[in-house]
Amino acid sequence: MKTLFKTITCKVVLRVLYRALKVLVVKESRIRREFSSFKEGFTIRITLSEGGPSVFMMKKNGNLVFSMKGEDSDLDLKFKSVDSAFLVFTGMMGISRAYAEHRIVVKGDITDTMTLVRIIDIAEAYLFPHIMTRRILRSVPNKERSSLSVYRMVLLGF
Amino acid sequence: MFVPSYFEFVNSAKLLCGDYAMENIPSEMRLLGSSRPIILSDATLEKIGSVRILTDALSKGGMKASAIYTDIPLDSSIEKVNEISRVYRENNADGIIALGGGSVIDTAKGLRMLISQGGKNILSYVGSEMLGRGQSVPFAAIPTTSGTGSEATSVAVIKDGERKVKLEFISSFLLPDIAVLDVRALESMPARITALTGLDALTHAIEAYSCLQKNPISQCYALTAIKLIMENLENAVRKPKDKDARIAMAIASYIAGASFSNSMVGIVHAIGHSVGGVCSVAHGEAMTILLPICMRYNKDYADSDYSDLLLYLSNADVYASTRNEDRAEKAIDVVVSFIERIKARAPIATKLSERGVKRSDFEEIAKRALNDGALIVNPRNADKDDILKILEEAF
Numbered sequence: 403m404k405t406l407f408k409t410i411t412c413k414v415v416l417r418v419l420y421r422a423l424k425v426l427v428v429k430e431s432r433i434r435r436e437f438s439s440f441k442e443g444f445t446i447r448i449t450l451s452e453g454g455p456s457v458f459m460m461k462k463n464g465n466l467v468f469s470m471k472g473e474d475s476d477l478d479l480k481f482k483s484v485d486s487a488f489l490v491f492t493g494m495m496g497i498s499r500a501y502a503e504h505r506i507v508v509k510g511d512i513t514d515t516m517t518l519v520r521i522i523d524i525a526e527a528y529l530f531p532h533i534m535t536r537r538i539l540r541s542v543p544n545k546e547r548s549s550l551s552v553y554r555m556v557l558l559g560f
Numbered sequence: 561m562f563v564p565s566y567f568e569f570v571n572s573a574k575l576l577c578g579d580y581a582m583e584n585i586p587s588e589m590r591l592l593g594s595s596r597p598i599i600l601s602d603a604t605l606e607k608i609g610s611v612r613i614l615t616d617a618l619s620k621g622g623m624k625a626s627a628i629y630t631d632i633p634l635d636s637s638i639e640k641v642n643e644i645s646r647v648y649r650e651n652n653a654d655g656i657i658a659l660g661g662g663s664v665i666d667t668a669k670g671l672r673m674l675i676s677q678g679g680k681n682i683l684s685y686v687g688s689e690m691l692g693r694g695q696s697v698p699f700a701a702i703p704t705t706s707g708t709g710s711e712a713t714s715v716a717v718i719k720d721g722e723r724k725v726k727l728e729f730i731s732s733f734l735l736p737d738i739a740v741l742d743v744r745a746l747e748s749m750p751a752r753i754t755a756l757t758g759l760d761a762l763t764h765a766i767e768a769y770s771c772l773q774k775n776p777i778s779q780c781y782a783l784t785a786i787k788l789i790m791e792n793l794e795n796a797v798r799k800p801k802d803k804d805a806r807i808a809m810a811i812a813s814y815i816a817g818a819s820f821s822n823s824m825v826g827i828v829h830a831i832g833h834s835v836g837g838v839c840s841v842a843h844g845e846a847m848t849i850l851l852p853i854c855m856r857y858n859k860d861y862a863d864s865d866y867s868d869l870l871l872y873l874s875n876a877d878v879y880a881s882t883r884n885e886d887r888a889e890k891a892i893d894v895v896v897s898f899i900e901r902i903k904a905r906a907p908i909a910t911k912l913s914e915r916g917v918k919r920s921d922f923e924e925i926a927k928r929a930l931n932d933g934a935l936i937v938n939p940r941n942a943d944k945d946d947i948l949k950i951l952e953e954a955f
Contacts, residue, residue: 503566510686512932516932540941
Protein backbone atom coordinates (compact mmCIF):
# COMPACT_ATOMS: atom_id res chain seq x y z
CA MET A 403 0.00 0.00 0.00
CA LYS A 404 2.79 2.32 1.03
CA THR A 405 4.72 1.47 -2.15
CA LEU A 406 1.63 2.06 -4.27
CA PHE A 407 1.19 5.48 -2.64
CA LYS A 408 4.83 6.34 -3.27
CA THR A 409 4.62 5.14 -6.88
CA ILE A 410 1.50 7.18 -7.59
CA THR A 411 2.97 10.27 -5.91
CA CYS A 412 6.22 9.96 -7.86
CA LYS A 413 4.34 9.42 -11.10
CA VAL A 414 2.34 12.61 -10.56
CA VAL A 415 5.42 14.64 -9.58
CA LEU A 416 7.39 13.21 -12.51
CA ARG A 417 4.66 14.41 -14.86
CA VAL A 418 4.66 17.85 -13.17
CA LEU A 419 8.45 17.95 -13.43
CA TYR A 420 8.29 17.21 -17.16
CA ARG A 421 5.72 19.96 -17.70
CA ALA A 422 7.73 22.38 -15.57
CA LEU A 423 10.88 21.63 -17.55
CA LYS A 424 8.97 22.18 -20.78
CA VAL A 425 7.93 25.63 -19.53
CA LEU A 426 11.27 26.55 -17.97
CA VAL A 427 13.27 25.60 -21.07
CA VAL A 428 11.50 28.52 -22.73
CA LYS A 429 11.06 30.93 -19.82
CA GLU A 430 14.17 30.48 -17.65
CA SER A 431 17.41 31.85 -19.10
CA ARG A 432 19.80 29.54 -17.19
CA ILE A 433 17.81 26.41 -18.04
CA ARG A 434 17.52 27.58 -21.66
CA ARG A 435 21.30 27.98 -21.77
CA GLU A 436 21.92 24.57 -20.24
CA PHE A 437 19.35 22.91 -22.49
CA SER A 438 20.96 24.42 -25.59
CA SER A 439 24.00 22.20 -24.99
CA PHE A 440 21.95 19.09 -25.82
CA LYS A 441 22.07 18.22 -29.50
CA GLU A 442 18.86 18.37 -31.53
CA GLY A 443 16.95 15.11 -31.19
CA PHE A 444 18.59 14.34 -27.80
CA THR A 445 16.42 11.97 -25.80
CA ILE A 446 16.12 11.63 -22.04
CA ARG A 447 14.33 8.95 -20.05
CA ILE A 448 13.70 9.13 -16.31
CA THR A 449 12.43 5.92 -14.74
CA LEU A 450 11.14 5.60 -11.19
CA SER A 451 12.48 2.10 -10.58
CA GLU A 452 13.09 -1.16 -12.45
CA GLY A 453 9.90 -1.85 -14.41
CA GLY A 454 8.33 1.31 -13.01
CA PRO A 455 6.78 4.28 -14.81
CA SER A 456 9.02 6.46 -16.99
CA VAL A 457 8.90 9.79 -18.71
CA PHE A 458 10.50 10.14 -22.14
CA MET A 459 11.60 13.56 -23.31
CA MET A 460 13.23 14.83 -26.48
CA LYS A 461 14.78 18.04 -27.74
CA LYS A 462 12.92 18.97 -30.87
CA ASN A 463 13.27 22.31 -32.67
CA GLY A 464 14.98 23.65 -29.56
CA ASN A 465 12.06 22.79 -27.29
CA LEU A 466 11.43 19.98 -24.86
CA VAL A 467 8.72 17.65 -26.08
CA PHE A 468 7.19 14.42 -24.87
CA SER A 469 8.74 11.54 -26.75
CA MET A 470 7.43 8.17 -27.75
CA LYS A 471 8.78 5.25 -25.78
CA GLY A 472 12.04 3.94 -27.12
CA GLU A 473 14.52 1.35 -25.99
CA ASP A 474 17.57 3.55 -26.27
CA SER A 475 17.70 7.07 -24.92
CA ASP A 476 20.81 9.24 -25.12
CA LEU A 477 20.55 9.73 -21.38
CA ASP A 478 18.79 7.24 -19.17
CA LEU A 479 18.31 7.90 -15.45
CA LYS A 480 16.75 5.12 -13.43
CA PHE A 481 16.18 5.23 -9.68
CA LYS A 482 17.23 1.99 -7.99
CA SER A 483 14.04 1.95 -5.93
CA VAL A 484 10.77 3.83 -5.77
CA ASP A 485 11.70 4.83 -2.20
CA SER A 486 14.76 6.69 -3.49
CA ALA A 487 12.65 8.34 -6.19
CA PHE A 488 10.10 9.33 -3.53
CA LEU A 489 12.81 11.13 -1.52
CA VAL A 490 13.74 13.19 -4.57
CA PHE A 491 10.25 13.83 -5.94
CA THR A 492 8.88 14.98 -2.61
CA GLY A 493 11.69 17.44 -1.98
CA MET A 494 13.38 15.49 0.78
CA MET A 495 16.58 15.02 -1.21
CA GLY A 496 18.22 16.87 -4.09
CA ILE A 497 18.98 15.09 -7.35
CA SER A 498 22.71 15.77 -6.81
CA ARG A 499 22.73 13.98 -3.48
CA ALA A 500 20.68 11.10 -4.91
CA TYR A 501 23.30 10.69 -7.63
CA ALA A 502 26.14 10.95 -5.09
CA GLU A 503 24.47 8.34 -2.89
CA HIS A 504 24.31 5.87 -5.80
CA ARG A 505 20.51 5.93 -5.79
CA ILE A 506 20.40 6.41 -9.56
CA VAL A 507 21.67 4.22 -12.39
CA VAL A 508 22.88 6.34 -15.30
CA LYS A 509 23.30 5.24 -18.87
CA GLY A 510 24.93 7.95 -20.94
CA ASP A 511 27.60 10.60 -20.89
CA ILE A 512 28.49 12.20 -17.55
CA THR A 513 28.59 15.65 -19.21
CA ASP A 514 24.95 15.31 -20.24
CA THR A 515 24.09 13.97 -16.79
CA MET A 516 25.64 17.02 -15.12
CA THR A 517 23.69 19.32 -17.43
CA LEU A 518 20.42 17.59 -16.59
CA VAL A 519 21.21 17.65 -12.86
CA ARG A 520 21.82 21.40 -13.01
CA ILE A 521 18.56 21.88 -14.92
CA ILE A 522 16.62 19.87 -12.34
CA ASP A 523 18.31 21.74 -9.46
CA ILE A 524 17.08 25.05 -10.89
CA ALA A 525 13.62 23.59 -11.60
CA GLU A 526 13.38 22.41 -7.99
CA ALA A 527 13.87 25.98 -6.81
CA TYR A 528 10.60 26.79 -8.57
CA LEU A 529 8.67 23.66 -7.68
CA PHE A 530 9.49 23.32 -3.99
CA PRO A 531 9.22 25.95 -1.24
CA HIS A 532 12.39 27.70 -0.08
CA ILE A 533 12.28 25.93 3.27
CA MET A 534 12.80 22.64 1.39
CA THR A 535 15.23 23.76 -1.29
CA ARG A 536 17.61 25.41 1.15
CA ARG A 537 17.92 22.02 2.83
CA ILE A 538 18.36 19.89 -0.28
CA LEU A 539 20.36 22.18 -2.60
CA ARG A 540 23.93 23.22 -1.86
CA SER A 541 22.98 26.72 -3.03
CA VAL A 542 19.46 27.81 -3.90
CA PRO A 543 19.34 29.49 -7.32
CA ASN A 544 17.62 32.88 -7.53
CA LYS A 545 14.27 32.71 -9.25
CA GLU A 546 13.77 34.78 -12.38
CA ARG A 547 9.98 34.61 -11.98
CA SER A 548 7.60 33.52 -9.27
CA SER A 549 6.89 29.89 -8.55
CA LEU A 550 3.21 30.75 -8.80
CA SER A 551 3.56 31.85 -12.42
CA VAL A 552 5.46 28.64 -13.24
CA TYR A 553 2.79 26.50 -11.58
CA ARG A 554 0.11 28.45 -13.48
CA MET A 555 1.79 27.69 -16.79
CA VAL A 556 2.40 24.06 -15.80
CA LEU A 557 -1.16 23.40 -14.64
CA LEU A 558 -3.22 25.77 -16.77
CA GLY A 559 -0.97 26.16 -19.79
CA PHE A 560 -0.85 30.00 -19.88
CA MET B 561 32.24 11.51 13.09
CA PHE B 562 29.72 12.07 10.33
CA VAL B 563 27.29 9.21 9.72
CA PRO B 564 25.26 9.72 6.54
CA SER B 565 21.65 8.62 6.28
CA TYR B 566 22.72 6.25 3.52
CA PHE B 567 25.97 5.24 1.89
CA GLU B 568 27.52 2.43 -0.10
CA PHE B 569 31.02 1.05 0.21
CA VAL B 570 32.80 -1.50 -1.93
CA ASN B 571 36.44 -2.57 -1.92
CA SER B 572 36.35 -6.12 -3.15
CA ALA B 573 39.89 -6.60 -4.50
CA LYS B 574 42.18 -9.02 -2.73
CA LEU B 575 45.41 -7.21 -1.89
CA LEU B 576 48.79 -8.88 -2.38
CA CYS B 577 51.30 -6.50 -0.83
CA GLY B 578 55.04 -6.69 -0.19
CA ASP B 579 57.97 -8.98 -0.97
CA TYR B 580 57.50 -11.36 -3.91
CA ALA B 581 53.87 -10.31 -4.29
CA MET B 582 54.10 -10.82 -8.07
CA GLU B 583 55.21 -14.43 -7.56
CA ASN B 584 51.83 -15.16 -5.97
CA ILE B 585 49.84 -13.98 -8.98
CA PRO B 586 49.77 -17.39 -10.80
CA SER B 587 48.33 -19.12 -7.79
CA GLU B 588 45.68 -16.45 -7.28
CA MET B 589 44.78 -16.28 -10.98
CA ARG B 590 44.34 -20.05 -11.10
CA LEU B 591 41.99 -19.88 -8.12
CA LEU B 592 39.96 -17.38 -10.10
CA GLY B 593 39.90 -19.69 -13.14
CA SER B 594 42.58 -18.13 -15.32
CA SER B 595 45.57 -20.00 -16.72
CA ARG B 596 46.24 -17.99 -19.91
CA PRO B 597 46.04 -14.31 -18.99
CA ILE B 598 46.94 -11.48 -21.32
CA ILE B 599 49.48 -8.97 -19.96
CA LEU B 600 48.83 -5.29 -20.60
CA SER B 601 51.61 -2.77 -20.05
CA ASP B 602 53.36 0.06 -21.86
CA ALA B 603 56.49 0.36 -24.00
CA THR B 604 58.56 2.14 -21.34
CA LEU B 605 57.91 -0.55 -18.74
CA GLU B 606 58.82 -3.18 -21.29
CA LYS B 607 62.03 -1.31 -22.10
CA ILE B 608 63.18 -0.89 -18.49
CA GLY B 609 62.52 -4.53 -17.68
CA SER B 610 59.43 -4.33 -15.48
CA VAL B 611 57.43 -6.55 -17.83
CA ARG B 612 60.27 -9.08 -17.70
CA ILE B 613 60.11 -9.16 -13.89
CA LEU B 614 56.42 -9.96 -14.17
CA THR B 615 56.80 -12.68 -16.82
CA ASP B 616 59.60 -14.26 -14.78
CA ALA B 617 57.36 -14.25 -11.72
CA LEU B 618 54.60 -15.92 -13.74
CA SER B 619 57.04 -18.51 -15.12
CA LYS B 620 58.14 -19.44 -11.61
CA GLY B 621 54.50 -20.20 -10.87
CA GLY B 622 54.14 -22.26 -14.06
CA MET B 623 52.09 -19.67 -15.90
CA LYS B 624 52.68 -18.23 -19.36
CA ALA B 625 50.88 -15.21 -20.70
CA SER B 626 48.74 -15.88 -23.78
CA ALA B 627 49.80 -12.48 -25.15
CA ILE B 628 51.71 -9.39 -24.07
CA TYR B 629 50.36 -6.06 -25.28
CA THR B 630 52.48 -2.98 -24.54
CA ASP B 631 51.32 -0.44 -27.11
CA ILE B 632 49.21 1.54 -24.63
CA PRO B 633 49.60 5.33 -24.78
CA LEU B 634 49.46 7.78 -21.84
CA ASP B 635 45.80 8.49 -22.52
CA SER B 636 44.16 5.26 -23.51
CA SER B 637 41.22 5.34 -25.88
CA ILE B 638 38.10 3.44 -26.75
CA GLU B 639 39.64 2.49 -30.06
CA LYS B 640 42.63 1.00 -28.20
CA VAL B 641 40.40 -1.01 -25.87
CA ASN B 642 38.40 -2.32 -28.80
CA GLU B 643 41.65 -3.26 -30.59
CA ILE B 644 43.02 -5.11 -27.53
CA SER B 645 39.76 -7.02 -27.18
CA ARG B 646 40.47 -8.52 -30.61
CA VAL B 647 43.98 -9.54 -29.46
CA TYR B 648 42.46 -11.06 -26.30
CA ARG B 649 39.98 -13.13 -28.30
CA GLU B 650 42.45 -14.15 -31.03
CA ASN B 651 44.83 -15.48 -28.37
CA ASN B 652 42.09 -17.22 -26.46
CA ALA B 653 43.08 -15.42 -23.24
CA ASP B 654 41.08 -16.11 -20.11
CA GLY B 655 42.15 -13.31 -17.77
CA ILE B 656 43.96 -9.96 -17.57
CA ILE B 657 47.10 -8.83 -15.77
CA ALA B 658 47.70 -5.08 -15.99
CA LEU B 659 51.13 -3.70 -15.14
CA GLY B 660 51.32 0.07 -15.32
CA GLY B 661 50.00 3.44 -14.28
CA GLY B 662 46.45 4.74 -14.43
CA SER B 663 46.18 4.55 -18.21
CA VAL B 664 47.19 0.86 -18.45
CA ILE B 665 44.92 -0.13 -15.56
CA ASP B 666 41.99 1.86 -16.93
CA THR B 667 42.55 0.22 -20.32
CA ALA B 668 42.45 -3.16 -18.59
CA LYS B 669 39.20 -2.20 -16.87
CA GLY B 670 37.74 -1.26 -20.25
CA LEU B 671 38.94 -4.57 -21.73
CA ARG B 672 37.45 -6.53 -18.87
CA MET B 673 34.15 -4.69 -19.30
CA LEU B 674 34.05 -5.46 -23.00
CA ILE B 675 34.97 -9.13 -22.65
CA SER B 676 32.70 -9.78 -19.67
CA GLN B 677 29.74 -8.21 -21.45
CA GLY B 678 30.54 -10.00 -24.71
CA GLY B 679 30.46 -6.72 -26.66
CA LYS B 680 32.54 -5.23 -29.44
CA ASN B 681 32.52 -1.54 -28.50
CA ILE B 682 32.72 -0.21 -24.95
CA LEU B 683 30.89 2.96 -25.98
CA SER B 684 27.70 1.00 -25.30
CA TYR B 685 28.57 0.88 -21.60
CA VAL B 686 29.15 4.55 -20.81
CA GLY B 687 27.44 5.47 -17.57
CA SER B 688 27.21 4.78 -13.89
CA GLU B 689 26.34 1.47 -12.27
CA MET B 690 24.52 0.14 -15.31
CA LEU B 691 26.74 -2.90 -15.91
CA GLY B 692 25.90 -6.37 -14.75
CA ARG B 693 28.68 -8.71 -13.66
CA GLY B 694 28.71 -10.55 -16.97
CA GLN B 695 31.09 -13.38 -17.80
CA SER B 696 33.91 -13.90 -15.29
CA VAL B 697 37.21 -12.37 -16.44
CA PRO B 698 39.86 -12.71 -13.72
CA PHE B 699 41.77 -9.45 -13.44
CA ALA B 700 44.95 -8.54 -11.55
CA ALA B 701 46.30 -4.97 -11.43
CA ILE B 702 49.90 -4.09 -10.56
CA PRO B 703 50.41 -0.33 -10.22
CA THR B 704 53.78 1.10 -11.21
CA THR B 705 53.03 4.54 -9.78
CA SER B 706 51.71 5.45 -6.34
CA GLY B 707 49.01 7.98 -6.98
CA THR B 708 46.06 7.13 -9.17
CA GLY B 709 44.84 4.33 -6.90
CA SER B 710 43.21 2.92 -10.02
CA GLU B 711 43.81 -0.62 -8.73
CA ALA B 712 41.27 0.15 -5.98
CA THR B 713 38.63 2.20 -7.81
CA SER B 714 35.37 1.42 -9.56
CA VAL B 715 36.02 4.03 -12.21
CA ALA B 716 37.68 3.92 -15.62
CA VAL B 717 38.36 7.07 -17.62
CA ILE B 718 38.89 6.35 -21.28
CA LYS B 719 39.18 8.81 -24.15
CA ASP B 720 36.81 8.83 -27.09
CA GLY B 721 39.38 9.67 -29.76
CA GLU B 722 36.77 10.57 -32.34
CA ARG B 723 34.91 13.10 -30.17
CA LYS B 724 38.07 14.07 -28.23
CA VAL B 725 36.36 13.74 -24.85
CA LYS B 726 37.12 11.57 -21.85
CA LEU B 727 34.34 9.20 -20.89
CA GLU B 728 33.66 7.85 -17.42
CA PHE B 729 32.63 4.29 -16.76
CA ILE B 730 31.54 3.60 -13.19
CA SER B 731 30.75 0.14 -11.89
CA SER B 732 31.87 -2.00 -8.98
CA PHE B 733 32.47 -4.73 -11.56
CA LEU B 734 35.40 -2.69 -12.87
CA LEU B 735 37.34 -3.33 -9.67
CA PRO B 736 40.22 -5.75 -10.17
CA ASP B 737 39.95 -9.11 -8.39
CA ILE B 738 43.54 -8.76 -7.22
CA ALA B 739 45.62 -5.64 -6.52
CA VAL B 740 49.35 -6.33 -6.34
CA LEU B 741 51.71 -3.90 -4.59
CA ASP B 742 55.28 -5.03 -5.26
CA VAL B 743 58.18 -2.66 -4.75
CA ARG B 744 59.95 -3.98 -7.87
CA ALA B 745 57.20 -2.47 -9.99
CA LEU B 746 57.63 0.91 -8.30
CA GLU B 747 61.38 1.41 -8.07
CA SER B 748 61.77 2.87 -11.54
CA MET B 749 59.64 5.94 -10.79
CA PRO B 750 61.73 9.14 -11.13
CA ALA B 751 61.61 11.77 -8.36
CA ARG B 752 59.24 14.08 -10.22
CA ILE B 753 56.69 11.32 -10.92
CA THR B 754 57.01 10.05 -7.34
CA ALA B 755 56.29 13.57 -6.08
CA LEU B 756 53.35 14.27 -8.39
CA THR B 757 51.66 10.90 -7.96
CA GLY B 758 52.14 11.11 -4.19
CA LEU B 759 50.50 14.53 -4.11
CA ASP B 760 47.73 13.16 -6.30
CA ALA B 761 47.12 10.48 -3.66
CA LEU B 762 47.11 13.16 -0.96
CA THR B 763 44.46 15.05 -2.93
CA HIS B 764 42.39 11.88 -3.25
CA ALA B 765 42.50 11.37 0.50
CA ILE B 766 41.71 14.98 1.44
CA GLU B 767 38.83 15.24 -1.03
CA ALA B 768 37.49 11.80 -0.06
CA TYR B 769 37.50 12.86 3.59
CA SER B 770 35.48 16.00 2.93
CA CYS B 771 33.23 15.33 -0.07
CA LEU B 772 29.49 14.82 0.19
CA GLN B 773 29.52 11.03 0.04
CA LYS B 774 32.02 10.67 2.87
CA ASN B 775 31.20 7.93 5.32
CA PRO B 776 32.89 6.42 8.38
CA ILE B 777 34.67 3.72 6.37
CA SER B 778 35.96 5.92 3.56
CA GLN B 779 37.05 8.55 6.10
CA CYS B 780 38.94 5.92 8.06
CA TYR B 781 40.78 4.92 4.87
CA ALA B 782 41.48 8.57 3.99
CA LEU B 783 43.05 9.36 7.36
CA THR B 784 45.40 6.38 7.15
CA ALA B 785 46.40 7.34 3.62
CA ILE B 786 47.18 10.90 4.71
CA LYS B 787 49.32 9.71 7.60
CA LEU B 788 51.29 7.35 5.34
CA ILE B 789 51.83 10.06 2.73
CA MET B 790 52.98 12.67 5.25
CA GLU B 791 55.43 10.19 6.76
CA ASN B 792 56.83 8.71 3.55
CA LEU B 793 56.50 10.87 0.46
CA GLU B 794 59.57 13.02 1.13
CA ASN B 795 61.70 9.92 1.67
CA ALA B 796 60.34 8.25 -1.45
CA VAL B 797 61.23 11.35 -3.49
CA ARG B 798 64.64 11.81 -1.85
CA LYS B 799 65.70 8.16 -1.80
CA PRO B 800 64.18 6.24 -4.74
CA LYS B 801 65.64 2.96 -3.46
CA ASP B 802 64.04 3.32 -0.01
CA LYS B 803 61.82 0.24 -0.22
CA ASP B 804 59.95 1.01 2.98
CA ALA B 805 58.95 4.46 1.75
CA ARG B 806 58.04 3.07 -1.68
CA ILE B 807 55.75 0.36 -0.39
CA ALA B 808 54.21 2.70 2.20
CA MET B 809 53.35 5.13 -0.62
CA ALA B 810 51.89 2.28 -2.68
CA ILE B 811 49.68 1.32 0.26
CA ALA B 812 48.70 4.97 0.76
CA SER B 813 47.76 5.27 -2.90
CA TYR B 814 45.71 2.06 -2.75
CA ILE B 815 43.88 3.14 0.42
CA ALA B 816 43.25 6.65 -0.90
CA GLY B 817 41.92 5.07 -4.11
CA ALA B 818 39.53 2.84 -2.19
CA SER B 819 38.45 5.85 -0.15
CA PHE B 820 37.69 8.17 -3.04
CA SER B 821 36.14 5.40 -5.10
CA ASN B 822 33.42 5.39 -2.45
CA SER B 823 33.39 9.02 -1.24
CA MET B 824 34.24 10.46 -4.61
CA VAL B 825 36.44 13.49 -5.23
CA GLY B 826 35.45 17.13 -5.62
CA ILE B 827 36.40 20.47 -7.10
CA VAL B 828 40.18 19.92 -7.21
CA HIS B 829 39.58 17.01 -9.58
CA ALA B 830 36.79 18.72 -11.50
CA ILE B 831 39.05 21.65 -12.37
CA GLY B 832 42.20 19.51 -12.55
CA HIS B 833 40.70 17.13 -15.13
CA SER B 834 39.81 20.13 -17.28
CA VAL B 835 43.23 21.79 -16.89
CA GLY B 836 44.70 18.49 -18.07
CA GLY B 837 42.25 18.16 -20.94
CA VAL B 838 42.61 21.71 -22.26
CA CYS B 839 46.28 22.44 -21.55
CA SER B 840 47.86 18.97 -21.20
CA VAL B 841 49.09 19.70 -17.67
CA ALA B 842 50.05 16.46 -15.90
CA HIS B 843 47.25 15.31 -13.60
CA GLY B 844 49.38 15.26 -10.44
CA GLU B 845 50.71 18.70 -11.20
CA ALA B 846 47.20 20.12 -11.65
CA MET B 847 46.25 18.56 -8.29
CA THR B 848 49.33 20.04 -6.60
CA ILE B 849 48.60 23.51 -7.91
CA LEU B 850 44.88 23.48 -7.17
CA LEU B 851 44.68 21.60 -3.85
CA PRO B 852 45.48 24.41 -1.39
CA ILE B 853 43.44 26.99 -3.31
CA CYS B 854 40.39 24.72 -3.51
CA MET B 855 40.74 23.80 0.17
CA ARG B 856 40.54 27.52 0.98
CA TYR B 857 37.52 27.82 -1.32
CA ASN B 858 35.79 24.94 0.50
CA LYS B 859 36.98 25.84 4.01
CA ASP B 860 33.75 27.31 5.40
CA TYR B 861 31.83 24.27 4.14
CA ALA B 862 34.37 21.67 5.25
CA ASP B 863 35.75 23.37 8.34
CA SER B 864 35.14 20.48 10.71
CA ASP B 865 36.65 17.94 8.28
CA TYR B 866 39.77 19.99 7.66
CA SER B 867 40.13 20.49 11.43
CA ASP B 868 40.14 16.70 11.86
CA LEU B 869 42.78 16.38 9.15
CA LEU B 870 45.26 18.58 10.99
CA LEU B 871 46.13 15.77 13.39
CA TYR B 872 47.05 13.46 10.46
CA LEU B 873 48.69 16.14 8.33
CA SER B 874 50.93 17.21 11.22
CA ASN B 875 51.20 15.66 14.67
CA ALA B 876 49.56 15.64 18.09
CA ASP B 877 51.62 18.60 19.38
CA VAL B 878 50.62 20.87 16.49
CA TYR B 879 47.00 19.76 16.75
CA ALA B 880 46.84 20.32 20.50
CA SER B 881 48.52 23.71 20.38
CA THR B 882 46.17 25.04 17.67
CA ARG B 883 42.86 26.52 18.75
CA ASN B 884 39.87 24.57 17.49
CA GLU B 885 38.64 27.46 15.31
CA ASP B 886 42.09 27.76 13.67
CA ARG B 887 42.67 24.10 12.90
CA ALA B 888 41.13 24.05 9.42
CA GLU B 889 43.23 27.03 8.30
CA LYS B 890 46.30 25.46 9.90
CA ALA B 891 45.63 22.21 8.01
CA ILE B 892 45.68 24.15 4.73
CA ASP B 893 48.92 25.89 5.77
CA VAL B 894 50.48 22.48 6.51
CA VAL B 895 49.49 21.25 3.03
CA VAL B 896 51.07 24.36 1.46
CA SER B 897 54.34 23.90 3.35
CA PHE B 898 54.38 20.17 2.58
CA ILE B 899 54.07 20.91 -1.14
CA GLU B 900 56.89 23.46 -0.82
CA ARG B 901 59.10 20.85 0.87
CA ILE B 902 58.40 18.37 -1.93
CA LYS B 903 59.08 21.08 -4.51
CA ALA B 904 62.50 21.62 -2.98
CA ARG B 905 63.34 18.00 -3.85
CA ALA B 906 61.65 17.54 -7.23
CA PRO B 907 60.90 19.79 -10.22
CA ILE B 908 57.17 20.36 -9.81
CA ALA B 909 55.09 23.42 -10.58
CA THR B 910 52.91 25.27 -8.08
CA LYS B 911 51.41 27.77 -10.53
CA LEU B 912 49.48 27.14 -13.74
CA SER B 913 51.57 29.72 -15.60
CA GLU B 914 54.67 27.58 -14.97
CA ARG B 915 53.12 24.87 -17.14
CA GLY B 916 52.13 27.02 -20.08
CA VAL B 917 48.49 27.59 -19.18
CA LYS B 918 47.23 30.89 -20.58
CA ARG B 919 44.49 33.11 -19.22
CA SER B 920 42.75 32.67 -22.57
CA ASP B 921 42.33 28.95 -21.67
CA PHE B 922 40.33 29.72 -18.52
CA GLU B 923 36.95 30.00 -20.23
CA GLU B 924 37.20 26.52 -21.79
CA ILE B 925 38.62 25.01 -18.57
CA ALA B 926 35.74 26.45 -16.53
CA LYS B 927 33.17 25.24 -19.05
CA ARG B 928 34.52 21.69 -18.93
CA ALA B 929 34.92 21.69 -15.13
CA LEU B 930 31.23 22.51 -14.71
CA ASN B 931 30.39 19.32 -16.57
CA ASP B 932 32.76 17.13 -14.58
CA GLY B 933 31.01 14.60 -12.38
CA ALA B 934 33.33 15.40 -9.48
CA LEU B 935 31.75 18.81 -9.00
CA ILE B 936 28.46 17.31 -7.93
CA VAL B 937 29.86 15.97 -4.65
CA ASN B 938 31.98 18.96 -3.67
CA PRO B 939 30.82 20.35 -0.32
CA ARG B 940 30.42 23.83 -1.80
CA ASN B 941 28.45 24.43 -4.96
CA ALA B 942 30.67 26.09 -7.55
CA ASP B 943 29.56 28.09 -10.56
CA LYS B 944 31.59 29.30 -13.51
CA ASP B 945 32.63 32.55 -11.81
CA ASP B 946 33.92 30.63 -8.79
CA ILE B 947 36.00 28.38 -11.04
CA LEU B 948 37.40 31.35 -12.95
CA LYS B 949 38.45 32.96 -9.64
CA ILE B 950 40.19 29.76 -8.54
CA LEU B 951 42.02 29.57 -11.88
CA GLU B 952 43.12 33.19 -11.55
CA GLU B 953 44.47 32.49 -8.09
CA ALA B 954 46.27 29.39 -9.36
CA PHE B 955 47.78 31.27 -12.30
